Amino acid sequence: MSAVTMQAFRSSLLHFSADPALADHAHHWHEDGLLVLEDGKVKAAGDYFDLFPLLPPGTPVTDYRGKLIAPGFIDTHIHYPQTDMIASPAPGLLPWLNNFTFPTERSFDEPVHAKNTAAFFLDELLRNGTTTALVYCTVHPQSVDAFFEAASKRNLRMAAGKVLMDRHCPDFLQDCAETGGRDSEDLIRRWHGQGRNMYALTPRFAPTSTDAQLGVTGELARAYPDVYVQSHVSENQDECRWAMELFPGVRSYLDVYDRYGLLRPRAVYGHCIWLDDADRARMAATGTAAAVCPTSNLFLGSGLFDFAKADRAGMLLSLATDVGAGTSFSMLQTMNEAYKVARLQGSYLPALRMFYLATLGAARSLHLEGTIGNFATGVEADFIVLDPKATPLLARRTSHCSSLEELLFALALLGDDRVVAATYAQGRLVHERVTEAAHH
Known part of the structure; x- marks a missing residue:
């Protein structure tokens, strides 16, 4: 100084x-x-x-x-590798993943490409007034290193993690329960708490992880209670049905994560559209936060988040861009869409509430009140x-x-x-x- x-x-x-x-x-x-x-x-x-x-x-x-x-705005759900495929045409979530997302993420085994993308991504966040984000990298550990190096250079408070996927994805993006767990633990030790960096355990979503991988993730979540857990839940109805088929005997899609100890303070789930009241109560009881992604949900036609039911349950809420399914890095644009989604569900979001959800509300979701927000x-x-x-x-x-x-x-x-x-x-x-x- x-x-x-x-x-x-x-x-x-x-x-x-x-x-x-x-x-x-x-x-x-x-x-x-x-x-x-x-x-x-x-x-x-x-x-x-x-x-x-x-x-x-x-x-x-x-x-x-x-x-x-x-x-500064706090974006609680965003994918930095998807910067290059934002605004890609697709008739729904699963074709969008297969046709654009997975091929784009493949190139992040290249450290130079990861580094260039991370630098552009962070500068774009700053241009939009976002100073903290909870970020998905790719399955490649080098994508995480590139991200945290770029964030450290700018002295930003960022949370991020390596994606875990050991099934239902292309071979070139697949890890296994053991290597995924080992890589994640190495990255936690390398980056979590170094400067302003924070680590997030990141199973992409239940359908792309086996029971073994979710089990390992749960063990790491218990071993490192101050790291984040991030994933997707109940984004679209086809995905919900698929999750229920893959995990017979669960009460709901959210329940899959609960069984492995992945609902807890500092756990943040994107979307949360098709939850029922029992799911919402469970999220509130465990201190698990919902990242509401209106531009992404409208873009993919996933559904409308129900603010009234979330509020009745007392869930932790924040707004998120979900780039690249989200169509803007701007939290102001995200508020614009959130307002309309709420109206379509019969709720009303005052501007003060939206600014709260993008600042202190998000800090509370991340258990960072007193640090930022x-x-x-x-x-x-x-x-x-x-x-x-x-x-x-x-x-x-x-x-x-x-x-x-x-x-x-x-x-x-x-x-x-x-x-x-x-x-x-x-x-x-x-x-x-x-x-x-x-x-x-």
Whole structure:
């Protein structure tokens, strides 16, 4: 660190201390705010006129007035190797996997290709204001090394893991229970807790793992309780039927994972569309989180996530892009689609709730509250600067918003990567948007 360890940023500030669906005073909004950092962590966040007099003389203050500072977005389900096949045409999940996903993932045995893709992927996340993600690599251990090397270089808090698949996939992507387990444990020892890196045990989904492989994954999950578990569940009805055929005697698709001890705090499952009430109750009871992937679910025609039933069960929820089935790296675009999915199911998602789900809600799903996700004192200073005037339409719409809710709603429904003026990781600028005006 340089001698100057204090930094301050003047802007409107928004962050959360609770879920707006459950608490009245869940969000903190400072129209003219000051975010004060010390050594890359939050020292204070509040009104400019309260905090500015307390700054040590000479503290640099970056002026972002007219913009809005929020915690960095957290994407809880995304596949970095699928960056190159985003927006691939297919009539459903299984043909999409066979025709595009598996052939694309094959090339990640090549470390140089993995490295180039990881660098592009992380820069794309930062351009979209996403500072933390729970990431699927491929079956190749070198794909994981490439990812964590790229994340370490940028000093980002990222979780990722090697995909485990020992059946129902092409030979060129298949591991076995023993090698998959051994590779995973080696990678945990190499990367988990090194700097800001966190490891995730990653069986792709129950149908591509044997009982033996799921058993080994469960053993590792018990041996390393602070690593993540990530997989897919109940995404599409054909897949649900297939899972039930492959595991006779289970109560439900989710129950397959439960039998192997894979429902627990720090376990995050993508989709969770076709769960029943018993499944939802089980997820809530075990502290297992659902990553809701609206752009992907609409793209593949998988179904509509039921926010009302999830909330009634008390499930941990967050929003996720699920690139490459998801069609955008932008969490704002993801909110836009989540809002519409909720409406089609008869629910209503206020913008405040959507911003919560993409920040503190996701941090809670990952058991990282107090580390990332808001501006409480001592939290790592990963934050984004949002520009309500990023496009002519947004500038016109936000110029006459009468409430914070209306402003955030406009950002969510009309915004994309252009809204993200700057992205910071632990107080360091890692992305700055170059505007048209800057070129002239």
